[in-house]
Amino acid sequence: MSESTDVFALPERLRVLVTAGASGIGRAISDLLIARGARVHICDVSDDFLAEFRGAHGDAGATKADVASDDDVSRLFAEVEKSLGGLDVLINNAGVAGPTGGVEEIRPEDWQRTIDVCLTGQFLCAHYAVPMLKSAGGGAIVNLSSAAGRFGYAFRTPYSAAKWGVIGLTQSLAKELGPANIRVNAILPGIVEGPRMTGVIAARAKQMNVTYEAMEKTYLDRVSLRRMVTADDVAATVAYLVSPAGRNISGQAIGVDGNVEAL
Template sequence: MTDNGGAIALPGLAGRRVAITAGAGGIGLAIARLLAAQGARLAICDVDPDALDTAAAELGAEVALLADVADERPVEVFFRETAARLGGLDALVNNAGIAGPTAGVEEIDLDSWQRCLDVGLTGQFLCTRAAVPMLRAAGGGAIVNMSSAAGRFGYAFRTPYAAAKWGVIGFTQSLAKELGPDDIRVNAILPGIVEGPRIDGVIAARAAQTGVSVEAMRAEYVGRVSLRRMTPPEDVAAMAAFLISDAGRNLSGQSFPVDGNLESL
């Protein structure tokens, strides 16, 4: 069985109410597009107003608000509006994160370190704290937390990012135990080298840090993947949709790499 776009129709997604942070670009937008195609009802937030307007129009999102997930007040407003307009919540995708600085640990200033953790880890806490009462009221649901391959390998010269993503794994496993009795499933996705402007910037920064060409650094990154290719954001979206759907109803507390078998970072 397929939907109108030709994708496999996953059970239970039609009508499911899903909140997605950083849902107007990159992986978040890919997730939102797939869920919309499957008939889900969407609430998205982002920090880019132009991208948010464009995505909301494309997706038909019922909620589309500017919100920095590291800021408690906008997060509260986003989930209050989600409750009002969607009538509740069935799933949360904690997708927001930033790359953080590329530098040796002795060169990283405290503000840069803190900002990376605030968005990538504390933001997940703030959004989950707001969403859990809504998920309980719905009789259960799913939370998908975006980690990274850096959350299992570590990442030299990217210590704030790696620390945040390792923290997401601990947060995920702890929540799965805590929320399981409420029939709330919590899993993490660990994307690898995902195609798009963000990885282009990461590769350029890493090349500058280590004194090699951008082309050589790109080849080095791809060479660490067993399948010798980057991962399209749509592949990460497919995993998120599966975990939110009824097909993933017995998956919780797990970390799922989507990376072509990335061997190292």
């Protein structure tokens, strides 16, 4: 790599799949990578968000698909092959917040749905993506975990368990796929501004019988920088990891969280 090379520039016509790419963190990732010249295909489960994305990015591919469904994921990758002609990067972003409650209160079906989307969905996407990445001569997978994948998280057991599982998936795949020149990393967002976090704080406030404002302060008091992060902060880290600047980063769990000290 010459001194004049911009190591932060994305490779030309980089082919990227972003799951749950039509809103929130996924939309921020998609928007940034498209702005930097990547060819992006997304999936999502929301017709409204998909329509909005298609309106903003008419040249990008978009598929309605639930990553917890093997049939949906198989169909998604057939459409990715058709629209992009291959794949260089998989961004495993899809997830759900899951239930808030004590372990004796959580319904088994809610536990299962959280694991299916947040963990099994990442496995399924990797299962179909890896042959395409190998055919491309290598590439990158970025899995979205959470600060909840580093700490135990009372009353959010299904979510935390799934996000811990993402770390294990990431480290295992990094070892398995490194010889094929495929880098695998996890990003661990903390308290991310937006409606999902608002809902989480509200549910926890109700669980603890305190006001929303008091619960929000409790969350922020456990962050060294005393502030939330944004979806754009996460997207910038993704762009770094899939650029040449990240070419020797693999098997890592990278916090983008203002340093969450506890949950």
